[in-house]
Amino acid sequence: MREIFTDTDSARVGLFQSLLEEAGISTFLKNQYSNNMIASGGRMSDVVLCVINDHDYDAALEIIKEAATGGEEQTEEWICSKCGESVPGSFDLCWSCQEPIKADLK
Numbered sequence: 001m002r003e004i005f006t007d008t009d010s011a012r013v014g015l016f017q018s019l020l021e022e023a024g025i026s027t028f029l030k031n032q033y034s035n036n037m038i039a040s041g042g043r044m045s046d047v048v049l050c051v052i053n054d055h056d057y058d059a060a061l062e063i064i065k066e067a068a069t070g071g072e073e074q075t076e077e078w079i080c081s082k083c084g085e086s087v088p089g090s091f092d093l094c095w096s097c098q099e100p101i102k103a104d105l106k
């Protein structure tokens, strides 16, 4: 077992965990601090995401990197030249009037 990602935001760690599980990588979550410390100190605890099999580490790291840095380009919108609607970057056609994306906008 190998630790791959640590964050105090358990929702973020959980998101990465589900991405890895979808890719067929077995994972394990643990808290860095004991429950006693959390209860007494009121301090945010780090959640640690681990891969069960060490040989999955590199593939898992790639997935996490992609999830952490990617996605921004995909959500970039383009403006339809025909009707002026803004269209999500993942669309090749305007959702409103079916005008195809201009090549120079791509």
Ligand SMILES: [Zn+2]
Pocket (backbone or CB within 6 Å): 080, 081, 082, 083, 084, 085, 094, 095, 096, 097, 098, 099
């Ligand atoms: Zn349009």
